Amino acid sequence: MxxxxxxxxxxxxxxxxxxxxxxxxxxxxxxxxxxxxxxxxxxxxxxxxxxxxxxxxxxxxxxxxxxxxxxxxxxxxxxxxxxxxxxxxxxxxxxxxxxxxxxxxxxxxxxxxxxxxxxxxxxxxxxxxxxxxxxxxxxxxxxxxxxxxxxxxxxxxxxxxxxxxxxxxxxxxxxxxxxxxxxxxxxxxxxxxxxxxxxxxxxxxxxxxxxxxxxxxxxxxxxxxxxxxxxxxxxxxxxxxxxxxxxxxxxxxxxxWGKTLVIPYASPEMKHVAEISATVIKVHEDRTYAGAVVASLSVPWGSSHDDPGGYHLVWTRDTVEAALAMIVVGQIEDAKKTLAYLIGTQSENGGWAQNYYPDGRGYWSGSQLDEVALPVILAAKLRAVGSLTNSIPTENMVRKAIAYIVRMGPMSDQDRWEENAGASPFTLALTVCALVASADYFNADERAYLLSLADCWNERIEDWTYTTSGEYCADRDIGGYYVRMSPRPMQGGINGSIDVRNVAHGEIAATGLLGLEFLYLVRTGLRKADDKRIVDTVRLVDEILRVETPNGPSFHRYNGDGYGEHADGSPFDGQGIGRLWPLLTGERGHYAVAAGEDARPYLAAMAKMTGPGGLIPEQVWDSEPLPDRGLMPGKPSGSAMPLVWAHGEFLKLLACITTERPTELLDDVDTRYGGTIPEAEVWHWRETSPFQSVPKGRGINIEATEPFILHHSLDDWHHKDDSKSAPGPFGMHILALTKDQLAEFDELKFTFFYPDRDAWRQKDFAIQLGRG
Known part of the structure; x- marks a missing residue:
């Protein structure tokens, strides 16, 4: 020494x-x-x-x-x-x-x-x-x-x-x-x-x-x-x-534990990845809070910052995606534990925190309707496979969640990427499914209301998320396409702008943003795979968002995404360039099954986009190789790895290829819609989801979350009426106008008086009748 x-x-x-x-x-x-x-x-x-x-x-x-x-x-x-x-x-x-x-x-x-x-x-x-x-x-x-x-x-x-x-x-x-x-x-x-x-x-x-x-x-x-x-x-x-x-x-x-796995039929290579995927999900479950599955035991780009949250938090969406995947590999008890855990973390208002620690303490404070719908869908799936009997806690969870969706929907404060408010095809699909799948938990009046609301929201999905005049129509032989999402109606709806996050260039027209969210319309049974609108949008996202890597195809979340490394490979620091997401490869693969295409290339791509130990990342690199930074095309970037959601998507795609049926497709939804757009008997008008016209032969429910008096006219204010709303299901207040009451008129004009606040709504509204 x-x-x-x-x-x-x-x-x-x-x-x-x-x-x-x-x-x-x-x-x-x-x-x-x-x-x-x-x-x-x-x-x-x-x-x-x-x-x-x-x-x-x-x-x-x-x-x-x-x-x-x-x-x-x-x-x-x-x-x-x-x-x-x-x-x-x-x-x-x-x-x-x-x-x-x-x-x-x-x-x-x-x-x-x-x-x-x-x-x-x-x-x-x-x-x-x-x-x-x-x-x-x-x-x-x-x-x-x-x-x-x-x-x-x-x-x-x-x-x-x-x-x-x-x-x-x-x-x-x-x-x-x-x-x-x-x-x-x-x-x-x-x-x-x-x-x-x-x-x-x-x-x-x-x-x-x-x-x-x-x-x-x-x-x-x-x-x-x-x-x-x-x-x-x-x-x-x-x-x-x-x-x-x-x-x-x-x-x-x-x-x-491995002996209890039931892996869908697969080649030895795919079976190997499936076993790793199931194991990854199992590893991410908490011990004290059984059923809590964090998104990833990692901090994206963790070597560059000291984020106290990272991805080691529970997102209800990711947790349910994992639970649905565990069902397809025979781990029913794990899915039931997750449902019980989610019952325990539900807020009194019926929703869930945006994300939270395993003990239930909230971390971020956003609200996402898909994260409210998914626990209901998980309960429905467990019932469908014969592994869930009705219980008071489950019924209470479903009732509170549905009441939340009814009051807050159909617009969500955040989309599934947690960036923007408005209407997303992904979120709309899940909320409609939750309403239909839960209907038998309620009495006759409540059930009729839920199904009416589901039909209306389903029929209006294209009003909110499909454009026939967007920039991609002009030079392509397509009549229109689904957008990633549209802002709330008061922010312009589908004709408004989206604030693109994590980049410097600011807002972009909603019609200029593409994503794969619309594929859930097919996956949940609301639209058919050969619907021309779906087919045209698939062709468009394949052209604009798809990248062929050495390991197979993958997709960007949306054009202009900034959540990823910079061009030189340096870590995401609040801004960057969005990279490719293997879980979206899985989503495209699900559509391939529905459309009668060969989905195995998508499954194989996911299997190849892994790290040294077979973990599937959140994102893979999509540019020229940068060996000094460990970035190679089609291989993991510095984002989260593993991503539990991606491993769940792999398992569900593997099962879908075998069964030709998506895990999320529920019999009640398939029976009611079968991929066909319904013609709702009643359209539900709310100031948060208004419409300017309604097809002929439909009734209209004017709705709010507080009592109101509707000051209205059917003849351009020559005759005026004041009609008092009635208490409706789930805390809503409703004034119902039947199709017979509206049949002889062209326009409904109205405004509101709120007696509990002694206040007028200082704005007039109008609905064209029979012109939609």
Whole structure:
């Protein structure tokens, strides 16, 4: 030990507070957890441990756990070398085994989440002459940049009620703790070519720990607890357990679970991806809050920022998409747990938070109608497969959700990409389906109202989302096309503009934005695959949004999307260029099945657009190769990986190819519509979803969420009437005008008086009768 080492021994590290912390890259190799009582979830990327989540899927606690190898030829940090192979015993057994191999070393790693303790065991074996192995641990406890850490035999850190301990069964020859970017172990090697610092403590900062392992082969235990004493106890206990016994228990639990999978008929290659997909979804389920499935155990572009939320949150949409996928592979109980969980997280108003931690605490505050409709559809699907009996909690959930949709629909505060308010074909399809599928939960009057509202909204989908005068009609042989979405009517509706997010150029005409949302009209049975409007729009999105990659076709969310890396490959930073989404490849594949096309190329493309461990990302790169940034065409970008929704889409497409029936297609909806646009007997007019004309022979319901008196005339105000609304179902107030009352007239003019507020609506409205 030299004089510098002696001076540093046990002292506080310099460089407080360290550089600004970030998470790690979202380019994961494997995600894993045990099926026991342990409450840790482990992610791996670039061949090392990345974020470890504890005590729930919503709480990452470390940035990474990596290794440096030093020897006669210098030193190597293995994650930067990127020379490794990764494997698991079976696709449905997420026990990652990694081999890093350089010119003069071979490092074998196995990452084993302990089934019974909150501990990650890492078995390591280093082969090579004159080599020494070092571990590097970067705490990020409770997602906070201010941690305190100690190097005192074990490597420990603490932040409030979160503590970790890293212990080796062979002990450490030396340990040190420092501030990231200033006095951490990597800086020591970078500046000195060896481990020369042995600082004992670093307080209240972005800290990093280093340990020189006493043996080339052994086991590390990284344990999590509310207290340092608890973490140390768990680490010691875990190392006292026989490693082979723990390993066998872990493997056996996953093997037994794998036997319950019912994979639709597939080639061996597709079956392999399907088993990985089902496993990924299973891994993302929380332990304490059974049925809670976070969107991804990752932070998109995490190595560039310190987002406390990331994708390790529950989105009701992603969770239901995963549950529907689990149904098609025989995991009915998992889907039922998700439904029960969603019953538990529903708000009193009937909706759900935009996204939330597994315990139900909301994160963002937006409202999305598709996220209210989907739990109802999940309940209907479980009933359809004979696995759900009516219960008071389920009935209450459905009733509250439907009441929310009735009051707030059909316009949504946010579309499925969480960017804009208005009418989206995706959201409209799901809300109509939810209304129809839930009708038998209600009494006769409520049921009749729901079905009438569903028919009206279904018939009006084209009014809101289909253009015959958009810019793409002029130079193409098409009569019109579906748009990505249209703004609310008071913002111009389909003739208005969309504020395109994440880009600098601002607004664009709604008719200039294309997306694949309209495909759900076919998938849910509201429109036929050979409807010319559908066919023309498919041709259009294939031309404008589709990109042929070396791994097959994929699609942009919409033209002009800014959610993705910049042109030079630098990370998304609030602006960027949207890349290709494999889940949209799956959506296009579903349409291919409905249209009688061969959907297998779409399934194969999804299977090839994966990372080293078979994980499907949120986005794949769509430009020229940038090897220095790890960006290759048709392969994962820096966005979230894995994306649970994408894995669910793969499983559902695989099943759809076999059954020729989408998972989301419900018998009640198919029977009522069969892909044909209905002629609703009554059109429901609301100021949030008005219409200027109505086809001949229809009744009109004038509706509001509060009592009103309708001041109206059918002869251009020559005769005036004041009619009082009546309380209707779901808290609505309705004035019904029958088709017979309207039959002899050309126009209805009206305005409102609200007696509860003693206020007039200072605006006149008009509806042309029999001209739609």
């Amino acid at each position: 030299n004089d510098k080492q002696k001076t540093n021994l046990g002292s506080n590290a310099p460089g407080h507070p360290g550089i600004s912390p970030t998470w790690t890259s979202s380019a994961k190799d494997v995600v894993t957890t045990s099926l026991g009582s342990s409450r840790i979830w482990v992610t791996l990327g670039y061949g090392i441990g990345n974020e470890v989540y504890w005590p729930s899927t919503g709480h990452p606690q470390i940035r990474d756990l990596g290794f440096i190898i030093a020897g006669p030829n210098g030193w190597t940090e293995v994650k930067r070398a990127r020379r490794y192979l990764i494997s698991t015993p079976e696709p449905h057994v997420p026990l990652p085994q990694i081999v890093h191999e350089g010119d003069d070393y071979r490092l074998e790693l196995e990452f084993l989440p302990h089934p019974q303790r909150d501990t990650l065991l890492v078995h390591y074996n280093l082969v090579g002459e004159g080599l020494q192995l070092y571990c590097l641990l970067a705490p990020h406890l409770d997602g906070d940049r201010a941690n305190t850490a100690w190097a005192d035999g074990d490597l420990t850190a603490q932040r409030d009620a979160a503590s970790i301990c890293l212990r080796s069964d062979c002990g450490f020859l030396r340990t040190s703790v420092g501030y990231a970017g200033e006095s951490d172990g990597w800086q020591d090697f970078s500046q000195n070519g060896a481990m020369t610092w042995t600082y004992g403590c670093a307080t209240d900062g972005n800290v990093a720990l280093t340990g020189e392992l006493a043996s080339a082969s052994g086991t590390l235990a990284l344990s999590f607890s509310q207290t340092l004493e608890g973490a140390r106890t768990l680490a010691r206990s875990s190392l006292a357990d026989d490693y082979d016994d723990v390993r066998n228990r872990f493997v056996d639990q996953w093997v037994q």
